[in-house]
Amino acid sequence: RRRARARSGARPCGLRELEVSVSELGLGYTSDETVLFRYCAGACEAAVRIYDLGLRRLRQRRRVRKERVRAHPCCRPTAYEDEVSFLDVHSRYHTLQELSARECACV
Amino acid sequence: ASIFSGTGADPVVSAKSNHCLDAAKACNLNDNCKKLRSSYISICNREISSTERCNRRKCHKALRQFFDRVPSEYTYRMLFCSCQDQACAERRRQTILPSCSYEDKEKPNCLDLRTLCRIDHLCRSRLADFHANCRASYRTLTSCPADNYQACLGSYAGMIGFDMTPNYVDSSPTGIVVSPWCNCRGSGNQEEECEKFLRDFTENPCLRNAIQAFGNGTDVNMSPKG
Numbered sequence: 580r581r582r583a584r585a586r587s588g589a590r591p592c593g594l595r596e597l598e599v600s601v602s603e604l605g606l607g608y609t610s611d612e613t614v615l616f617r618y619c620a621g622a623c624e625a626a627v628r629i630y631d632l633g634l635r636r637l638r639q640r641r642r643v644r645k646e647r648v649r650a651h652p653c654c655r656p657t658a659y660e661d662e663v664s665f666l667d668v669h670s671r672y673h674t675l676q677e678l679s680a681r682e683c684a685c686v
Numbered sequence: 687a688s689i690f691s692g693t694g695a696d697p698v699v700s701a702k703s704n705h706c707l708d709a710a711k712a713c714n715l716n717d718n719c720k721k722l723r724s725s726y727i728s729i730c731n732r733e734i735s736s737t738e739r740c741n742r743r744k745c746h747k748a749l750r751q752f753f754d755r756v757p758s759e760y761t762y763r764m765l766f767c768s769c770q771d772q773a774c775a776e777r778r779r780q781t782i783l784p785s786c787s788y789e790d791k792e793k794p795n796c797l798d799l800r801t802l803c804r805i806d807h808l809c810r811s812r813l814a815d816f817h818a819n820c821r822a823s824y825r826t827l828t829s830c831p832a833d834n835y836q837a838c839l840g841s842y843a844g845m846i847g848f849d850m851t852p853n854y855v856d857s858s859p860t861g862i863v864v865s866p867w868c869n870c871r872g873s874g875n876q877e878e879e880c881e882k883f884l885r886d887f888t889e890n891p892c893l894r895n896a897i898q899a900f901g902n903g904t905d906v907n908m909s910p911k912g
Contacts, residue, residue, distance in 0.1 A: 611704075664724040670780055
């Protein structure tokens with residue numbers, strides 16, 4: 580994680596997309612249909628808040644240690660795609676809700 | 687065989703490709719097409735109860751919205767894709783979710799179905815468009831009026847989501863037969879008229895050539911020549 584952080588010019592957090600077959604997703608559906616899978620990825624260094632800095636210090640001083648705390652923003656979807664449908668190899672249709680990300684943010 | 691046989695793709699390549707699957711992919715990669723396709727699929731696929739397969743009225747409405755609001759480059763491609771095998775042809779038949787939008791417990795008489803269609807002014811005008819634009823002609827090369835395939839295909843697609851919704855009758859890859867969900871049993875003395883009406887769908891060289899030419903990609907520039 581340290582190395583990734585040090586790497587300069589890492590792309591900031593945002594939407595990425597990938598064309599994948601439904602079968603590739605490993606969700607238990609067998610279909611050759613291709614869907615556009617959008618996900619969130621990228622750096623969140625710019626989004627570090629005073630909150631994170633304070634929490635880090637308190638964690639170092641072992642003032643906070645009972646639970647897992649995350650003193651670092653995380654690139655995650657803040658909105659998801661409504662739905663996507665496909666026909667499987669048994670000629671049955673399926674609809675998946677919230678398969679893809681629609682918006683991303685460092686939260 | 688159509689007058690366009692001979693322009694087919696390389697058989698080695700086409701044996702592996704599934705044009706109907708490619709068409710679904712193209713739709714899924716376009717946000718508008720994906721959204722409206724997904725919308726009609728989820729509505730038409732939603733079971734109401736053990737006795738009611740789906741809400742047919744809502745399914746038809748969603749299908750009409752799909753064909754009205756998505757450009758024909760996506761919708762025709764899904765509806766009229768060419769097939770070499772049964773898996774592809776079954777996918778083509780399933781495009782409109784026929785178990786909800788097409789099939790029914792009983793097959794009505796085609797003339798009764800036509801009467802029902804004519805009560806709805808939109809269904810009535812779409813059916814009239816179909817009869818005009820897909821009318822088999824013996825004076826043109828393609829069997830279509832003014833050799834206009836696009837107009838015939840558009841009129842066919844325009845009936846989907848109405849009482850006269852047509853579909854592929856089976857998953858035969860090349861022996862294409864389309865029909866509304868009706869037959870001519872119980873026509874009485876109107877048997878001949880009923881058969882004539884039904885043949886506009888089932889045995890129509892204009893419609894057949896238009897669908898085949900679209901699938902082969904040979905329909906380009908087949909609209910009226912100056």
